[in-house]
Amino acid sequence: KQEVTQIPAALSVPEGENLVLNCSFTDSAIYNLQWFRQDPGKGLTSLLLIQSSQREQTSGRLNASLDKSSGRSTLYIAASQPGDSATYLCAVAYSGAGSYQLTFGKGTKLSVIP
């Protein structure tokens, strides 16, 4: 069974700082890994999708890396802003499942202090 772990559970940083969120998964037979953002009381917004054959993806100030063999991914946020405050969720679609369903971590709650 796939398990996804995110560390830290919560993070508070001053505005402007660069930061890294970590995600690890137990089964490396994945199709892809996705990073989502969730604002309080809201649904999930897709940030980045990394295919199993890729090493990283970039979108604006966000950069996600994937090391499938070690079961790790990181989300790098450059020059953090108060608007980045949210919970960030990592999820994998893996071949042991019956479909491309996602298995999620519990998330990292990020607070960016002005």
Added chain:
Amino acid sequence: GAGVSQTPSNKVTEKGKYVELRCDPISGHTALYWYRQSLGQGPEFLIYFQGTGAADDSGLPNDRFFAVRPEGSVSTLKIQRTERGDSAVYLCASSLSGSGVTDTQYFGPGTRLTVL
């Protein structure tokens, strides 16, 4: 264009009652997923539709839960004899094909179900 929509946004019911939760996916998306998110947890998979058929229902917790997608678009999640432990946010997601490594899932805002 319109995203995934879910109704109602909030549902309060009493233990033992029947509830229906609706999901309208993005137009043209053939794949539809239901997830459940409890407080402080990540979403957990319930069921996956490819077109009209339930291709994977391995996440449904028991036979009180059932979902349909009769015309391959709108889906309804049905919960019979609700229990307090069913209280959670129910999330719906859709994707273009459901069969590719590049297939991003787009989520709706969720329905918050509270069973008293």
